[in-house]
Amino acid sequence: MKLLTLPERLGLISYRNQAKSEIKPHIRVDTEICNTVCPHKCTTYVCPANCYTLDENNHVHFQVEDCIECGTCMYACDQGAVTWEFPDPETGRGVTWNFG
Amino acid sequence: MDEKFDCIIVGAGVAGLAAAMTLARNNIKFLLIEKGEFAGAKNVSGGVIWGQDLAKLVPEYWKDEEAGWDRFINHRRLTFIDEESAFSLDFKSRHFNEPPYSGVIVLRSKFDRWLANKVEDAIAESEYSMDSFIATNILVEEILMEGDKAVGIRTGDEKFYADSVIIAEGVNNLLTRQAGLQDKYVPADHILTGVKEIIRYERSVLEDRFQLNGLSGMSNEFVGYATRGVEGGGFLYTNRDTISIGLVLGLKDLRDKELKPYDILNDFKAHPVIKDTIRGGEVVEYSAHVVSSGDKRGIPEKLYKGGLLVCGEAANLLMNAGKAIQGMDYAMRSGILAAETIIEAKSKNDFSITQMKKYQGNLNNSYIMKDINNFQDAVQLLHNPVMYQKVPSLINHFGRNFFTIKNEPTKKAREMMGESVKAHSSYWELIKLGLKGARSL
Secondary structure, three states: OOOOOHHHHHOOOOEOOOOOOOOOOOEEEOHHHHHHOOOOOOHHHHOOOOOEEEOOOOOEEEOOOOOOOOOHHHHHOOOOOEEEOOOOOOOOOOEOOOOO | OOOOEEEEEEOOOHHHHHHHHHHHHOOOOEEEEOOOOOOOOOOOOOOEEEOOOHHHHOOOHHHOOOOOEEEEEEEEEEEEEOOOOEEEEEEEOHHHOOOOOOEEEEOHHHHHHHHHHHHHHHHHOOOOOOOOEEEOOOOOOEEEEEOOEEEEEEEOOEEEEEEEEEEOOOOOOHHHHHOOOOOOOOOHHHEEEEEEEEEEOOHHHHHHHOOOOOOEEEEEEEEEHHHOOOOEEEEEEEOOOEEEEEEEEEHHHHHHHOOOHHHHHHHHHHOHHHHHHHOOOEEEEEEEEEEEOOOHHHOOOOOEEEOEEEOHHHHOOOEEOOOOEEOHHHHHHHHHHHHHHHHHHHHHOOOOHHHHHHHHHHHHHOHHHHHHHHOHHHHHHHOOHHHHHHHHHHHHHHHHHHOOOOOOOOOOHHHHHHHHHHHHOOHHHHHHHHHHHHHHO
16 A cells, blocks of 8 residues: 655644634744754654754754644653643644544 | 532543543542543544453443444454564454453544543433533643642633542643652653554455454554564554554654654555555554553652542553553553542542542552553563564564475474574573563563
8 A cells, every 4th residue: 555654644634723823832842952952853753743853954943733742752852842731722733533 | 610529530531431430320520621622532542442341331332333442352463573574473262252352442532432422421310410521622731739639620710629630631641740740751761652544444345354253353463673673563453444553662762763653654564564464445544642661660659649649541551561552441440440539538528648549559459550560571571672673583584484395305493493593593592581571471
């Protein structure tokens, strides 16, 4: 069978509050820590939804829109850069699983 | 809802629903709060509910045609894989065909929602049919404390009060941490990341491919190259007209090896043996969630405070000791035990820490903590690189030689095994592993 790319996989997910232009992020990342002291920048590869990316200068960027609330980054980041909460049902993002 | 509840349960997953069901049947006034749109909306599992506790919560659930479970398990398979081969232990038995089943496969979005409806039915039949509630779409942000005792919860600007709070918030247990029962930062050491796809087939295709009969189902666990050398393993479960296929990956090892979980999942799906097994389906969901490893060091020392109990995966109650990945059955039983502690507390009107401590005692005396304590060696063995890397390679090396017929004089199996051992390990390494294994299982 055809293997799916990550964007194709994320395209199958039902995210909440998709119609809202402004959402309240449930994860805050102090990328200053990622880009100055972190020796591994591991969130850029361990995140199952690729919410953490590297630019051409090897700087970490974070976007919460694709987050599927798995929790991985909260444990993987051992530098104190990730502040993790659950999304607000009304104003946040996050998922509603169709199968789960 | 000005009135005080006997108990507020945070989280309508398996643990929270099991607690709620037990409270409803014993005429306790409770509020069950779920952050998702409905019970199960935020839950991901492999997932098999092992054992027979479900029949305690929903007697004769197998007679319910609209039941939320997918298939019962009568076929188990454990597969060792290397890059090109798969060597399986396969067991199927008529003994597993009759209810109460020894395990049911579930999809949480469907299962939890069904179980929540059963809890609603139990509420309707209780003395508090108008005063107990399941409330969805509400995020609990804080456990309210008075001194060292939990007295309620806060969501936004609203506060709800109760004599007791059961935390059943799942593995990402922010409230448990806030209550000081677990460190604020939990390192990756005893945490795995699970990634999974749901693949849909024509039901007849699925049933033929996996030799399913009626609602029978198969569970297949994988050890070895499934994870590209990362600590962990793979799984494949048959649902009604889909399969759940995925991996659990040791997060610390994933971080060290600098691999992406979704890439490893694609490699697993492209494995020559797996590829044939799953061909032709359509992926309908991709999901991910962290899961605890079952290492006891990950479990909070205390699961109670005055008026406060923690159950399910919020308490990191989960174990894979090689026979099965058990988590939802632990959630169910610990939810029941927590509720029973609250029922006793109400009858004595004593929600003190001394009363709450009984929950921990009951948990320690239950099969959950007995198994977790007894099988720690097995848990650690499964996380030993010899076990998840060398043993699968060795077994498949042997399998290839043993099952190859060459029209030449054939070596005895023992000699072949000797060659496989030399190629991938050493007798000494295996003796050490064998001794550990014999003790641990």
